[in-house]
Amino acid sequence: MRQSMKAAASAILLSGSLAAANPATAQEEIDFLSTQLRPIEEAQKVRDVILEDFDGSVNYLVEEPPQFDVRMRAEGQAGKRTIDLVGALHGELQPLATTDLDTIDDVAAKLTDRGIPPGLMELGKFGTGKQVYVPWMQATYIMVARKDALDYLPQGADINKLTYEQLEAWAKAITDDTGERVLGFPAGPKGLMHRFFQGYLYPSYTGGVVTPFKSPEAEAMWTAFKSLWQYVNPNSASYDFMQDPLLAEEVWIAFDHVARVKEALVEAPDDFVTFPAPAGPKGRGYMPVIAGLAIPKDAPDRAGAAALIEYLTRPETQITTAQEVGFFPVVKAELPADLEPGIKLIADAVAKTQGADDALAALLPVGLADKGGEFNKIYLDTFQRIVLRDEAPRTVLDDEAKALSAIMEATNAPCWQPDKPSQGACPVK
Amino acid sequence: MTRARTSLLPYLLLAPSLLFLAALFLVPLLQTIGLSLTENGELSPANYQRMVGDLNFVPSLRNTFVLVLVVVPAQVVFALAMATMLQKLRLGRDIVLWIWTIPLGVSDLAAGLVWLAILQDRGYLNSALMALGVIDGPTPWLTYETPVALFFSVVAAEVWRATAIVLVILVAGLQLIPREYAEAAEVFGARPWTIFRRITLPLLRPSLQTALILRTVLAFEVFAVVYAIGGRNFPVLVGEAFVWQTDNQNTGVAAAYAMLVVVISLASTVFYLRALRTPPEQQP
Numbered sequence: 001m002r003q004s005m006k007a008a009a010s011a012i013l014l015s016g017s018l019a020a021a022n023p024a025t026a027q028e029e030i031d032f033l034s035t036q037l038r039p040i041e042e043a044q045k046v047r048d049v050i051l052e053d054f055d056g057s058v059n060y061l062v063e064e065p066p067q068f069d070v071r072m073r074a075e076g077q078a079g080k081r082t083i084d085l086v087g088a089l090h091g092e093l094q095p096l097a098t099t100d101l102d103t104i105d106d107v108a109a110k111l112t113d114r115g116i117p118p119g120l121m122e123l124g125k126f127g128t129g130k131q132v133y134v135p136w137m138q139a140t141y142i143m144v145a146r147k148d149a150l151d152y153l154p155q156g157a158d159i160n161k162l163t164y165e166q167l168e169a170w171a172k173a174i175t176d177d178t179g180e181r182v183l184g185f186p187a188g189p190k191g192l193m194h195r196f197f198q199g200y201l202y203p204s205y206t207g208g209v210v211t212p213f214k215s216p217e218a219e220a221m222w223t224a225f226k227s228l229w230q231y232v233n234p235n236s237a238s239y240d241f242m243q244d245p246l247l248a249e250e251v252w253i254a255f256d257h258v259a260r261v262k263e264a265l266v267e268a269p270d271d272f273v274t275f276p277a278p279a280g281p282k283g284r285g286y287m288p289v290i291a292g293l294a295i296p297k298d299a300p301d302r303a304g305a306a307a308l309i310e311y312l313t314r315p316e317t318q319i320t321t322a323q324e325v326g327f328f329p330v331v332k333a334e335l336p337a338d339l340e341p342g343i344k345l346i347a348d349a350v351a352k353t354q355g356a357d358d359a360l361a362a363l364l365p366v367g368l369a370d371k372g373g374e375f376n377k378i379y380l381d382t383f384q385r386i387v388l389r390d391e392a393p394r395t396v397l398d399d400e401a402k403a404l405s406a407i408m409e410a411t412n413a414p415c416w417q418p419d420k421p422s423q424g425a426c427p428v429k
Numbered sequence: 430m431t432r433a434r435t436s437l438l439p440y441l442l443l444a445p446s447l448l449f450l451a452a453l454f455l456v457p458l459l460q461t462i463g464l465s466l467t468e469n470g471e472l473s474p475a476n477y478q479r480m481v482g483d484l485n486f487v488p489s490l491r492n493t494f495v496l497v498l499v500v501v502p503a504q505v506v507f508a509l510a511m512a513t514m515l516q517k518l519r520l521g522r523d524i525v526l527w528i529w530t531i532p533l534g535v536s537d538l539a540a541g542l543v544w545l546a547i548l549q550d551r552g553y554l555n556s557a558l559m560a561l562g563v564i565d566g567p568t569p570w571l572t573y574e575t576p577v578a579l580f581f582s583v584v585a586a587e588v589w590r591a592t593a594i595v596l597v598i599l600v601a602g603l604q605l606i607p608r609e610y611a612e613a614a615e616v617f618g619a620r621p622w623t624i625f626r627r628i629t630l631p632l633l634r635p636s637l638q639t640a641l642i643l644r645t646v647l648a649f650e651v652f653a654v655v656y657a658i659g660g661r662n663f664p665v666l667v668g669e670a671f672v673w674q675t676d677n678q679n680t681g682v683a684a685a686y687a688m689l690v691v692v693i694s695l696a697s698t699v700f701y702l703r704a705l706r707t708p709p710e711q712q713p
Contacts, residue, residue, distance in 0.1 A: 066678050180566075189660045189676075234572035235550060238660045250550060250567075373678035381484055388573050389484075 029059040030304040033071075034087035036137075036291050037325055038062040042259075045324040054311045056304060065092050069370070072296065076100040081298045085305035090290045091364040091372065093133050094126055101294045103130040107306045114313050115332025124292055126366075133292030134309050137318065137327035140288050141195065142349035143275050144242070144261045149174060149182070149252040150273065160352050162278040164204065164224060167253075171231035174252060183232045184251030187383070190240040192257050194376035195364075197383065199287025200255070201225060203362040204280030208419040210426045213404055214397035221280070222386045222393040229387050237388070246272070257289070258346045262326040266342030274349035276356055283360035285418075286353050290364075291327070322347070360418055367413030378404050401428050458691070465684035476681035480689070483682075485672075489664035495580075496665070497648045500587045504644060505637070507588065508595035512603055513625070526600065530593040537590060541657025544586040545571075548658065573662045583663060586654050591647065595640045602636025603629070638705040645701070646694045666690050 037046050047060050061083075063071060068088060075081050076099060086093070086101075093101065108121070108131040116135055124133040145159075152173040153159060157166040171183040187193040198209050205221035206212035233251055242256035243264035254261065255277060265272055277286060293312060295305045311317055318329035319336065326346055329335070335347055353359065368375050382400045385391045405428045415426035468475040480486055511529060515522060532540065547553045550567040558564045570578040610628050619627070630637075652667040670686035673679050 066675065189656070189672075234569055234574045237573050237662055238571065248551060370678050373676050377677050385484060 028301065028304070029057045030084045030301055030308055031059045031061060031082060032085045032087065032305075032308060033061045033063055033068065033083045035063060035065045035068045035089065035092055036087055036327070038064070042325050049324050050312075050317065050320055053317075054308065056307065058308065065089075066370075066373070068092065069095065072096050072100045076297065079298075081296050081300055083296055084299045084301040085308050086294050086296060087136055087291060088294075089364060090123060090133075090292060091366060091368075093292055093294055094366050095369040096294075097126045097128065097132045100296055101132050102297045102299065102302070103128075103132060104134065104295055104306070104309075105131045107131070107295070107309055108134055110310065111313055114315070116313070116330055120290065120330055123290060133294035134313060135330035136291045136293045136312060137321055138288060138290050138330050139258050139327050140286055140350055140353055141192075141199065141255060141257050141277065142261070142346065142353065143253065143255050143277055144246060144265065144345075144349075145253040145273050145275070146246065146249065146271055147273060152177065159273065159275045161356070162275065164228065164278045164280050167278045168224075168228045168231065171228070171253060175231045181231050181233045182250075182252035183228070184239060184242055184245050184254040185232060185236045186239050186242050186254075186256050186260065187236045187380075188238045188240040192260070193383070194379045195257070195287055196255060197379040198365065198376075199362040200277050200285045201280070203285025203360050203418050204278070204282055207282035207360070208415075209362060209365075210404065210408060210415060211419045211422075211429050213428050214401040215429070217281070218397060219393045222382070222397070226387050226393075258350065259326050262342065262346060265345045266340060269341035269345055272345065274345045276349060276353040279356075279358050283358045284353075284356050285360045285362050287362050287364065288354070290330070363417045365413075366416045368407070368411050371407050371411050375404075375407055378407070404428050461684045461687050464680055465688045468681060476679075476685040479679075479682050480669075480685040483669075485664040485669055489666050489669045492580075492663055493649060493651070493666045496583065496587070496651060497645060499584055500591075501641065501644050501648055503584070503588055504592045504595050505641065507592050508599050508640070511592075511596050512599040513629070515600060516603055526596075529596060532590050533593045533597070535590065537653035538657055540586060540590040541654040544582065544589070544654070545657050548582050571658060571662065576662075579659055579663055582658055583655055586658060587648070587651065590654060591644065594647075595644055598636050598640040598643070599633065602633050605636075606632045634705055634707045638701055638707075641705070642698050642701045645697045649690055649694050649697065666693075 034046075037043055043060060043062055047058075051058050051060065065088070068086075069092065072083075072086070073096070075083065108124075111134060120135045120138075121131070124131055124135055126132055143162075149170070150159075152170055154166055154169045154173065157170070162170075167183075171181075174180070174182050185191075185193055185196065201221060202209045202212070202218070205224075206215055206217040212218055233245070235245065235250065239245055239251075241260040241263075242251065242254040243261050245251040246254055246261065246264040247267065261274075265274070276284060278284070293309045295302055295309075299305055312321075313331055315329070315331055315333035318331050318333045322328050322335060323340060323343055326343060328347065328350060335344075339347065365372060365375055378400050382396055385396045385400075386393050408425045408428065412425045414424065415422040419426060465476050466472060466474075515526060518525060535543070545552070548570050549555075550569050554570070555564065555567050558568070559566070569575060570582055572579070606629065610632070611624050614624050614628055650667050651665055652671065655663055655665050656668055656671075666686055667690060670683045670690070673686060674683035
């Protein structure tokens, strides 16, 4: 009844005519709720292209992560599930794992031929031994530079093996010559700057994220980053997606999530080069972003959801996903040679990042539940205070470390990679 | 019997609106008070402590107050001047009023985006200045490095957006003042400035009170315009409530900010009600 009413309602909306509201035409839809691929263009590609060959009807819905969490819990508590399949990041599914998500070993058992790396499959179990989600797609963060910037690359520097010192020297050379600050970071209100600190800067300089938060290495790191910031465009504090300032030539060298530079690369692939983020003394920190597919407990259409998981993890669907929205396969799938040039630029940088000798993977925070936002705030506040408000790094780190410690203890979240495993709450030393 | 029914009738007619307000205003207000005063289900001042201890608390409080103190008086002065000029018009008065009130029809976020388009690095302002040869290249106005320019950008946008509401109230107030007073004063040789100060302004007091209460309360709630133009570079109280709710996912601290805004708004209303009170014998 609910399904047919909703179908009827959307039919009215779509056609703008009551005549089309014939409940007989309504068919059983699989409700697929995702926190990923939310922007209207991407959601439309999911509906029109990626799901096109699926044998069945899918209602693709999107929700921002906090609302997603609230909705899942609320439906669980009310005992009234409306969603059949969810797609979300590893860290967003984790808090729901035991309370709201079904175990799907039966679904996973049918996907053994897909060649999903065992490490990735293991992540989907959250250490419970039971499959909670099946990996869906992956992404990461890369650097993008306008080709004009290459002339200023310091002598002897290999763009694919840059260090943070070399990045600073590079940006300085451009500023010295042009008078403009052309390095860019997504530090705006909706930007992903906190991931740069958690997945790139901290691991590269300290080998951890939480435990060495206020270590001498961290202090040296912030001092170095502050020095680098002299060559950063001050509008960075307003940038959410780096593709726009890159296209506008306001920024020549930028760091961002692949999905947030994609538009620039697809629009003008000949103007840009892509490369891995720089390395620090402890390695080349990078953050793999894994999205997974899970089935809520008591989902109205579990069989339909399982079929949709099977479809979404097919190599050909995964390749289409990469081509359309710039998230990369988790299964064994050869990306075609005639990949769109912009997507190829992303794929190359992702491969170089993962394949770097000194690559140091830093996972998204795990186990913070609804404290994830405040965890991010600590890194952003530390940045704000040290770099933008000129406070002494030592004082700020000691201060913020207390707040960080409080969050870790309140959630009792154990350390995650690359911090060393802990018994109980991850310590801040 | 009939008497009783007549005296009940107004209350019966008011009941739906009262219930509506109670359900959609009082209940959420009480819930917000509850949220702000509890932590993990226990009564605690923790949310207020976190609010006060946050790095953006003092800047957002300062920014909001300075903004109100600059924007509201400016708007009242502009609106008074515009309303008085409008009175002298014989022809085209309606068209002028209509054009002046256009910003009323624009949502605040849209207004903020309009000003962002003007003021950003490659916006209209910089293009114009470059064409005039005043600046060589794109000059940033809205960054953390240019707090003064950023502040006046927000002021300009707010004045542009919300002066019209003050204007409308004052125009209505001016129309209520009988012409005879001014004419009588003219007979005794009063100059226009004296008439304005001694007759128009005092008689306009009730309208001014309404306009000031409305504008001040709304100015303390300023958010969308600031968010569009300044983002995180110009924290204000309501903006912080929004950030704590959506980004930091901490409803308790967001509720504490909301309560702070409520208290400030109530205090300013009480202040205006007392400061601009019109004794009954002075009312026209």
